[in-house]
Amino acid sequence: MWRDILRLRHIHNGKEILDSNPRVITAPEKNGNKLENIFNNSNPVHIELGSGKGLFIREISKRNPEINYFGIEASTKVIFKWLPQIEEAGDRGNYFIVHSKAEMVGEIFSEHSVERIYLNFSDPWPKLKHARRRLTSPMHLDAYENILVRGGELILKTDNQDLFQYSINTLKKKNWTIKYFTFDLYHSEYIQNNIATEYEMMFVEEGKTICMLTASLNDLSKP
Numbered sequence: 062m063w064r065d066i067l068r069l070r071h072i073h074n075g076k077e078i079l080d081s082n083p084r085v086i087t088a089p090e091k092n093g094n095k096l097e098n099i100f101n102n103s104n105p106v107h108i109e110l111g112s113g114k115g116l117f118i119r120e121i122s123k124r125n126p127e128i129n130y131f132g133i134e135a136s137t138k139v140i141f142k143w144l145p146q147i148e149e150a151g152d153r154g155n156y157f158i159v160h161s162k163a164e165m166v167g168e169i170f171s172e173h174s175v176e177r178i179y180l181n182f183s184d185p186w187p188k189l190k191h192a193r194r195r196l197t198s199p200m201h202l203d204a205y206e207n208i209l210v211r212g213g214e215l216i217l218k219t220d221n222q223d224l225f226q227y228s229i230n231t232l233k234k235k236n237w238t239i240k241y242f243t244f245d246l247y248h249s250e251y252i253q254n255n256i257a258t259e260y261e262m263m264f265v266e267e268g269k270t271i272c273m274l275t276a277s278l279n280d281l282s283k284p
Contacts, residue, residue, distance in 0.1 A: 079137055079160065082144065087137075087160045089169040096169045099157065100129045108133060108170075109179040110163040110196060114142040117181055117258045122156040124256075130156035133163060163196055167204035175208045180217045182260040185224035197228035202235045211280035218246065218273045220264040225272040232276045242274035249273075 079085045089096050097106045105128050112118050112132030122130045134140050140158055161169060163183075183196040193200055197217065205215060215237070219225050222244065232239055243249040247265065251273060261271060 078144070079140055084154070084156070085140060085143075085158045085160070089159050089161050089165075092169065094168060095171045095174075096131070096159070097129070097171065097174045100155075102129070104129045104155075105176040106131070106170075106174055107177040107179065108166070108175055109181060110166065111135075111181065111183050112158070113181075113259055114139055115146060115158065117179070117256055118156050118158075119143075119146055120256045126155055128155065131159050132156060133159045133161050133166065135160070135162045164201065164204065167207050170208040172207055173210045173213075175213060176210055177214045177216065178205055178209065180215065180219075181258045182219055182264075183217075183224075185219065185221040187221075187223065192227075195224065195227065197224075197231050199231055199235060202231060202237070206236060206278060209278050211278060213278045214240075215276045215278075216274070217276075218258075218261065218271060220260075220269045220271055222272060225274070229274065232274075236279045237276045238279055240275045240277055242272070244270065244272050246271040246273040 080087050086092075086096070086099070092099060107121075107128055108131040109118050110133045112134045115132055115134075118130050118132035122128070137160060140160060143158055159169070180196050184194070186192065186194045192198060195201070209215075215232075217225070217228055219228075225244070229239060229242065241251070243251060246252055246255065247270070257265070264271065
């Protein structure tokens with residue numbers, strides 16, 4: 062069922078339609094490296110890298126109206142699927158959809174402006190030669206360290222245990238503390254407030270276990 066829902070077709074004039082939507086940011090670089098200022102308030106900023114069709118961001122922003130959210134997605138065809146849900150949200154304007162690649166976050170957000178980053182079912186890039194593309198590679202962790210506040214958090218969910226173990230190892234080698242983790246989210250205490258993504262629902266339906274961790278960025282200014 063979920064594989065059929067996630068199947069995408071070509072959308073005529075999709076980008077032009079997105080450009081005209083006030084909740085979609087198709088050229089984030091026009092805001093310099095201060096995209097967080099678009100909200101014109103001082104609320105905490107949380108971002109999701111690789112938002113797909115936005116089920117996670119839509120639900121979490123609804124639960125937490127006092128937090129500003131950005132859903133980062135590289136595919137305009139995928140973002141197009143958000144539009145009916147944006148209309149349903151009405152005046153609830155505490156999230157924006159951003160057309161951008163994940164590796165660009167360091168260029169569109171200012172230093173220490175983000176409190177939390179979500180990585181939900183990112184591409185595992187299983188081949189060793191593609192390891193640097195993983196969203197928990199040292200290169201990406203350096204970018205997150207630049208935009209996160211000290212003590213800021215990274216929350217990762219994946220069905221791929223190899224990626225999960227790789228992520229644990231790279232986080233431990235860098236400037237992070239793993240606060241908690243589980244190799245089976247749905248049989249752990251952390252399932253209570255979980256918000257499932259489209260892929261997560263599909264994987265659970267297929268009987269796969271879901272891994273999850275929360276890591277915090279160390280404050281090097283403290284002794």
